[in-house]
Amino acid sequence: xxxxxxxxxxxxxxxxxxxxxxxxxxxxxxxxxxxxxxxxxxxxxxxxxxxxxxxxxxxxxxxxxxxxxxxxxxxxxxxxxxxxxxxxxxxx
Numbered sequence: 001x002x003x004x005x006x007x008x009x010x011x012x013x014x015x016x017x018x019x020x021x022x023x024x025x026x027x028x029x030x031x032x033x034x035x036x037x038x039x040x041x042x043x044x045x046x047x048x049x050x051x052x053x054x055x056x057x058x059x060x061x062x063x064x065x066x067x068x069x070x071x072x073x074x075x076x077x078x079x080x081x082x083x084x085x086x087x088x089x090x091x092x
Contacts (some may be wrong), residue, residue, distance in 0.1 A: 006033040006041045010091045011078060021084045025091070029055075031058050038079045049084040056080070 010016075011026040019026060031037055036055040042050050060075035083089070 006030050006037055006044060007079075012091065015021075019080070020088070020091075023085065025081050025083070025089050027079050027081065028077045029077050031057075031068070031075075033077065034077070038081065042081055046089045047088045048089060050081045051084055052082045054080040055081075 001005075008028040008030065011028050012028075016026040027038075027042075033055075037081055038053050038055070039050045042048065042053075048077060054077040058076050058078065060061055061073045063071050063073050
């Protein structure tokens with residue numbers, strides 16, 4: 001599998017935007033992606049050097065409608081990537 005397909009999308013929230021000032025960027029990644037693979041994919045896509053990668057697994061949650069269980073909200077895997085000093089990514 002090509003490394004660039006491991007990154008699904010950037011995660012743009014108020015907190016994630018605040019992390020950008022510190023040189024950290026948040027991405028939603030595939031569930032099986034490892035830290036070295038994520039680091040390599042960020043380098044291929046954005047042409048920047050990642051210093052570290054932290055990964056968070058968010059579990060699926062059960063959904064209720066009118067007191068009846070109707071299914072699950074899908075879980076996801078988040079990666080917080082810290083870039084080398086002076087580098088940044090333009091995320092739209």
